Amino acid sequence: MTLAELVFVPYPGMGHLVSMVEMAKLLVGCDPRLSVTVLIMKLPFESNVGSYTNSLATTVASDRIRFIHLPREKTEAGICWGNFRAHFLESNKPHIKRVVTELADSTRQLAGFVLDMLCITMIDVAKEFGVPSYVFYASSAAFLGLMxxxxxxxxxxxxxxxxFKDGAGELEFPGFTNPLPVKVLPPVVLKTEAARPVLEHIRRMRATKGIIINTFDELEPHAVRSLTSLGAPKVYPVGPILNLKGKAEKKAHGGGDDIIEWLDEQSHSSVVFLCFGSWGSFDKDQxxxxxxxxxxxxxxxxxxxxxxATTGKVQLLRDYTDPKEVLPEGFLDRTSGIGRVIGWAPQAAILAHPAIGGFVSHCGWNSILESIWFGVAMAAWPMYSEQQFNxxxxxxxxxxxxxxKMDYRMDSWMESDIVVTADEIKGGIRKLMEETGSERRKRVKDASEKSRKTLVEGGSSYFSLGCLIEDIIKNMP
Incomplete structure (x- = not known):
């Protein structure tokens, strides 16, 4: 049987890469007609992404998924995040063309490209091969609607x-039932130089065969329904797509078992978990x-x-060798009986633990989906990108x-001139942890139950995934 071959082009950030790999696993697990080649672009600096991707071959069981690592390209020193991404993607196009040219064989027929939402310019490569493009949208249906x-x-x-950059007023937005404060719009659309390429990506996205969204109808019913009126191509809500086992990611960072052992000693729902994603960090004052x-x-x-990260450099975060250098004197001694300060966290494993009673989160979409899956109430502290909107x-x-602090925001160098006070944070934590039996917690529990049903037979995401597969086969050249 000739397999329909999909080329996946994920952006090599953990929040994007992991969910796209899980999507590839889901597709080949659902239909024996499909195979997937995942092209791994390498960031121009060492990161945990490299360790994660190197471990994928041993952690993905299917022989219909293969991973090809592209050469690492050098990037100009001092380039900011806004310019970095475009330069990085453009430098990888020749490598992708070469690899896809070499993929053709008698057992696989190229069916299309599945592009990360940040890699839309790769549509040009798909066109050269005469195949359709699909977008994997690693954020919410509402954010797609906003763009x-x-x-x-x-x-x-x-x-x-x-x-809208002055942050005053509200915007009527079809994806929400509430007016949208312009202060929560992502910074990238408020700067002329940055907004131009972003909006061009959205224009090009409209011309794809479809958008695969990591959400589910029951979570965002109004936002999903509104996408048709906003002129979206066909959308496939297939989420939540999550790496709940996280074995490869755990190998990339090393450890995490001692954290779970500490949680085992805590009472049910007694611990508040603070974690701010792959890029989330604070200065000493904060x-x-x-x-x-x-x-x-x-x-x-x-x-x-x-x-x-070092100011002026594009690099991933590292753990402190000794967190005492930024913590108040004596803090670790005074709180040794009630808390732990760690570096990297095995987030899914922690959220799954019954000792966790609340999650102070940066509101990255993957983190939101994980928290909902495990039924953990959240307190929002967004930092960058679309997180204020989320x-x-x-x-x-x-x-x-x-x-x-919903209007907390970091600049393009991941710095902020806002300091959220201890009183604000304390009040938020107490509200999060002490409102047991509230309407909010009931909604989280209900959403958790729905998230677990939607991907099984009879669920909305299960049905949407089936439609996607049939359309991929139908749209093959």
Whole structure:
């Protein structure tokens, strides 16, 4: 049997790469007609992504998924995040063309490209091979709707969306039932130089065969329904796509068992977990405020504290050799009986633990889906990208989270001039941990139950995945 071969092009950040690999596993597990080649682009600096991707061959069981690592390209020193991504993708196009040319054989027929939402420019490569492109959207249906709406406002209604940068007022947005405060719009659409390529990506996305979204109908019913009126191509809500076992990621970072052992000693729902994603870090002043809040709150805690990247450099975070260098003097001794400060955290394993009673999160979409899956209530502390928008959706639109600081924001160098006070943080933690039996917690539990049903036979995501597979086969050249 000739297999329909899909070429996956994930962006090599953990939040994007892991979910796309899980999507590939889901596809080949559902249909024996499909095979997938995942092309691994290498960031121009050493990172945990490299360790994770090297371990994939031994952790993915199917012989219909293969991983090809592309050569590492050098990147100009001092380039900021906004320019880095475009340069990085462009430098990888020749490698992708070469590899795809060599893929053809008698047992596999190229069926299309599945592109990460950050890799839309790779549509050009798919066109050269005469095959369709699909987008894997690793964020919410609501955020996809927002980007389509903003692009339409500019192109069809001649609205200069960068004028929203003063943060005042509200925006009527079809994806929400509530008016959207412009202060939660992602910074990238508020700067002329950055907004231009982003909106061009959205224009090009409209011309793809479909958008695979890591969400499910029951979580975002209004947002999913609104996408048709916003001019989206066919959408496939197939989530939640999660790496719940996390074995490869655990190998990449090493360890995590001692954290679970510590949690085993804690009471049910007694621990607040603070974790801010692959890029989330704070300066010394903010670290001291968090520490003070945790000490005053009286709640048991598990805090993932990461060292900020060097200013002016594109690099991943590292753990502190000794966190005492940024924590208040004596903090670790005073809190030794109620809390732990760690570096990298095995997030899914921690959220799955019955001792966790609340999650202070940066509101990355994967983290949101994991927290919902395990039924853990959240407190929103967004930091960058679309996280302020995600926080608004969680808190105001869906009623699934409380708030720490919804308008906290970092710049393109991952720095912020806002310091959230210990009193604000303490109040948020106490609200999160002490509102047992609240309507919010009931909603989280309900969403958790629905997230587990949607991917099994009869569920909405199961049905959507079946439609995607049939359309992939039908659209083959």
């Amino acid at each position: 389509l709406h903003l692009q339409s406002l500019q192109d069809k209604h001649h609205v200069d969306i960068t004028e 670290v001291k405020e968090i520490a003070s809040a945790l000490e005053q709150s009286g709640h048991h805690f598990l805090w993932s504290l990461r060292r900020p 926080a608004f959706e969680l808190v105001m639109e869906l009623g699934l989270a409380s708030e720490i």
